[in-house]
Amino acid sequence: MIEDGGVRQSIRLGTYRGVPVGVHWSVAVIFGLVTWELADIVFPGSYVGTRATYWVAALVASVLFFGSLLAHEISHAVVARRHGVAVRSITLWLFGGVAQLGGEALTPGADFRIAAAGPGTSLLLVGVFAGVQGLMSAVGVHGLVAAVPSWLWKINLLLAAFNLIPAAPLDGGRILRSGLWMRSHDRNRATVTAARVGSGFGILLIAVGFALFVRYDNLYGLWPAFLGWFLFTAARAEEGVAKVRRGLQGLRVADVMTPHPPAIASSTTVAELVHHHLPWYRTDAVAVVGSTGWLEGILPLERINSVPPLSHADTRIGQLEIPIAAVPVARPEEPVEDLLQKMSEAGGSPAVVLDASNRLAGIVTAGNLDRTLHTAGSRSGARSGSQSGAGSVPG
């Protein structure tokens, strides 16, 4: 799975070529459940063994299963990197693995290859484990030992098949998107369609989960329901982002920025800012300059709300600023879509716009983007129609 959302790593396992690889605490629960189910139900049901050998076989199978999940995610990451897309992290958690990408594929072909790499690797592992089982049987090894590769190729096949369901954020949803994107030359429209299939599939899983829960009074039904909820929320978020991008398609940074934003000395106190400067400006953020006039950072005005009124007189705006090193930089002629990407990578920080001689030309905040979308939405669809025909086809 490839996802941009909020799965956080709790335990760092290591790094793979600079990409942090870790597990979420919930993986311990799944590891325990899988091992227990194998040792207590699956293996004793079909093979002769002792309690100890069942547990050893179950542990080996679980470790190799989680290794398979990791291989699936790492293959997404490797192919993403090969196509110039940064990889933020790889995390194993409750519902398998997630590769979090720090950017987006530039072409439908790259989008397809990044998505297909995961299920492709899982299918490769199906071949490997089936081959091992075949070899074992050729040399006369049967029973519990052969049950491990046998279970592993089946679970990898299941993993590949599930991930190939064409519902974003599953890999199949990405593959669907790349196909629609290739056909329509419109990435955002393709993302919206794949995401809608994704939220529909999420709802279906929730319904199936509840039906299982009610029918069999079995807590396992809740697992598809939770997975469905996760897929539904991730798909809805993707659809939202794609719609924003669609609304901003074809616009340049200069079209949305607040030009000539106020530049205020970092030694200014919040009280001075509020009483002497802000009444004169309509802006969501001000530029903060040092004593030599250098741009030091940006102050989103909402940060002032975190300062208690009694401290306004002795809090300087330099203490509240986002330092310039952490602020995304844009050029006036740059497409807004590119800036959107940079702002989301910077955790939603406002951006500074510099002109050709690196002088401050403007500031772009989330508020600027909201207002642009709002005015674009209240006008007819004619403008956005002409914009998408203006040749801003990605790739």
Ligand SMILES: [Zn+2]
């Ligand atoms: Zn995947």
